[in-house]
Amino acid sequence: MNAEDTRKALTRLYEDGWTQQQVENAAGVNTRTQRLIVNHRQDTVRHTTHAKVLSLIGKHPQGGGKTIAWPSTRRIQSLQAAGHSGRALAAMLEMSPEFISRLSLGRQDTITTVAADRIRELWDNLATKPVAGPPTATAKRLGWATPLDWDNIDNPDEHRPPLGKYIDLDAGHRRAAALILRHFSPEELPDHAPTRRHLTQIADGRADRTTVKFSQFLYLWGERANTRKRHLKERHDAA
Incomplete structure (x- = not known):
C-alpha cells in the first residue's frame, strides 16, 4: 500500500513524544524502516506495517502528558541561529522535520512533556558548544538569538532580540x-x-x-x- 498514511501516522506519533526506538519496541517497526518512510525514501509499506503503526495512535509513551510549547520553540530557534538546520535537529531528536518546522515557527501551542524533555536535553548539550555554522536562512531573517545570547531562555518576559528592535x-x-x-x-x-x-x-x-x-x-x-x-x-x- 502507499506509504503516505503510514508517514502521517509516524509523524503524529513523534509529535506525541514517541522516539523511533520506542515505536520499534512497542510496534516492531524497526528504526531504519521508520526513517525511510518519514524521509520519503520508501513509497510503499506492507499492510501489517501500517497496522502496527496505527495501533499506537492515541497512546503515549511513559511521561506523555502535555506542556506549553514556547520554551521548546525558543530552544529550537536558538539552535537554528547557532547553525543547526531544522532537518539536522529533527534527526537528532528523532522527530519529523515538519514538526520541528511548525514548532520553530510558533505553530505549536503545546507539546508532550517527553518531547519537551528531549528538546531541553539536546539544548543543554549543544548550548555551550561553538556554533555549528552560519544561522539558517529563517533564523537570519527573523533575527533569532543563539543560546548564549539569552540570559534566561525560560523567562517569558525576556525577548531576544527585543521585539521593539x-x-x-x-x-x-x-x-x-x-x-x-x-x-x-x-x-x-x-x-x-x-x-x-x-x-x-x-x-x-x-x-x-x-x-x-x-x-x-x-x-x-x-x-x-x-x-x-x-x-x-x-x-x-x-x-
Whole structure:
C-alpha cells in the first residue's frame, strides 16, 4: 500500500513524544524502516506495517502528558541561529522535520512533556558548544538569538532580540506584505498585525525598516497567504 498514511501516522506519533526506538519496541517497526518512510525514501509499506503503526495512535509513551510549547520553540530557534538546520535537529531528536518546522515557527501551542524533555536535553548539550555554522536562512531573517545570547531562555518576559528592535526590510518582507494584503481581509488578521497602511508601505517599498515583532508577523502570515494563494490556484485549475 502507499506509504503516505503510514508517514502521517509516524509523524503524529513523534509529535506525541514517541522516539523511533520506542515505536520499534512497542510496534516492531524497526528504526531504519521508520526513517525511510518519514524521509520519503520508501513509497510503499506492507499492510501489517501500517497496522502496527496505527495501533499506537492515541497512546503515549511513559511521561506523555502535555506542556506549553514556547520554551521548546525558543530552544529550537536558538539552535537554528547557532547553525543547526531544522532537518539536522529533527534527526537528532528523532522527530519529523515538519514538526520541528511548525514548532520553530510558533505553530505549536503545546507539546508532550517527553518531547519537551528531549528538546531541553539536546539544548543543554549543544548550548555551550561553538556554533555549528552560519544561522539558517529563517533564523537570519527573523533575527533569532543563539543560546548564549539569552540570559534566561525560560523567562517569558525576556525577548531576544527585543521585539521593539528595528531591522532592515528586504525583498522577502515586501513579497510577504503584498501577499497578505491580497489574500487576507483586515478582519482576518490578528490584533498584533501591522496596520494596513504600514503593510502597504512595506509592499510598495516606501518603508525601509520595521520592528522584529512585525518582521516575524510578515514571515509567518506571508507563508499562510502563499498557502491560500496556492489552494486558490489548485481549485481554479480543477474547475
